[in-house]
Amino acid sequence: MWWLVLGIVIGALGFWLVSWAKAHKVAVQWYEWLLGVIAIGLGALALQNYYAFLREMEPQAAMVMLALLGIPALALAIIAVGLAWWQNTKKVAGAPKKS
């Protein structure tokens, strides 16, 4: 059930993100999408392991798993968003000025 809810939330957020990008004419490269998907996957795993280890009464294991999976997830998400932002900023900055 938890996974179903998470899937719906991620789906809704993804839909909003794509709609927003299209509305604002933000171009996103294929590898930026890929990095984002991997980040979401790792993040979901980090959350599952964190809460499951807490249910197992193993708080140290929960923190270790949150760090092991959560930090790479966060790093990949930052890289994906950063790359997209940088490329779109560069494109806007390099566009010819209106006369």
Add this chain to the structure above:
Amino acid sequence: MAFNLTRREFLKDLGLLGAGITLAPAAVSGNTIFDWDNEKTPQLHRPGWVSTSSVPTMEIDWDKMQRWREWRTTRGSFPEYVGKERDDRLTKLQTENLDRWVKQNKPGYTLKDRALQNAAGQGSGAQSFLPPKDATTPDKLGVAPWKGSPEDAALMLTAAMRHMGAGTVGFVELDSRTTEKLIYAEDPDKKVMSIEDVANPSEDDKKRVIPKKARWVIVWTIPMSQETMKTAPTALCSMTTGLTYTTNRSFQLRLQYFLAGLGYMGLGENSTNALGISPALGTMAGLGEMSRLNRLITPEWGPIARVFKMVTDLPLAPTKPINAGIMQFCKVCKKCAEFCPSKALSFDTEPSWEPRGPWSNPGHKAFFEDSTKCRAYWRQVGTNCGLCFTACPFGTKNQAFFHAFRNALTSATPVFDSALRAVDDWINPGPANPELGDPFKNPEDWWKRTDLPIYGINTSSGLSTI
């Protein structure tokens, strides 16, 4: 190159991602409804990473193996192996330690711990080799005994036994050249276990007779509380072992009544660890693999389970041994040996054909232990220790995704075993000084936990988690 998805394309991919996240646990846990394994082998739900095999992962030389006298283990012959003087000294030390610790309120040995330990050992059913005489048999009802195929019988028994408290269930067919050698030659009370061509079982002062027609052994596990085991080696931890044995005595009696009610005999353990070699029969029945502990490690509960058995003349489809990469992992891991306070367990990388003393039976390639060191430590702490079980990376509660990932990886290849051991050290580091008998978790914290499952056991472990 810009990668701008159309809305339709994106929604399609998004749906796949959502479905993937939603269904991921199912894919990894990989539970099967029934594994009939091409040879009509009825199995309880087993995790998908467990594969069956015609031979166990522990090598056996059936020609060398002989039926064993149970009382030759340190359970029955400890004074002979260490000498009477040392035995007496250890008995005195045990009495003094337990007396001092209860007065000092040492965590795990306080009055409440000792009281619960004692209480958990009470209330069990009578334990007998012979079946009950007062069962409502088909004869008494005026009907014929139950009839069905060995597969039907195995399925029926598994369902009944699960409901009465068994964790996992397997079946071994006795063969005089092989598996029959796992039935003891002599029981713990030194009575001869004689297999004879007679119609009915019997027992007198000198021997117990198993009829030759009783060719099947029912083997089952009863899990212990993993959380309680974390308080090893204290009296509180010992309580969960005691509770399992108590539970099984009642379980065995019920199973004997069930078999008698069907019109068949159920020959049980006359006392704890009687009748046959539990880890060996568990291995042959596919309930787990032998390990560095020289005990059974199960896929469902790791080593945190006890193994029991019963001989019957009800024809049963045998279950096959398993390979889940456990024995292979043990060759690399060695965590149990490191945490053993008495250093009784083997540190060798490969198992050996040579036992380390007369307390072990030869004929199988195992990580033999120095059982006298183990047993001497039991006396010092006044319990049955259990630190090696607690240290085992497989003795987990299996709710986190990591466990499924580790199990699948261990089963697939030994390449990552040392890395997985390293991760286990981070998530289950254990006490700084295990040689001092420090537990993994403070027993006083256990007494504040009111949210443990009934009997401290997650009974759905190994079953579908969706």
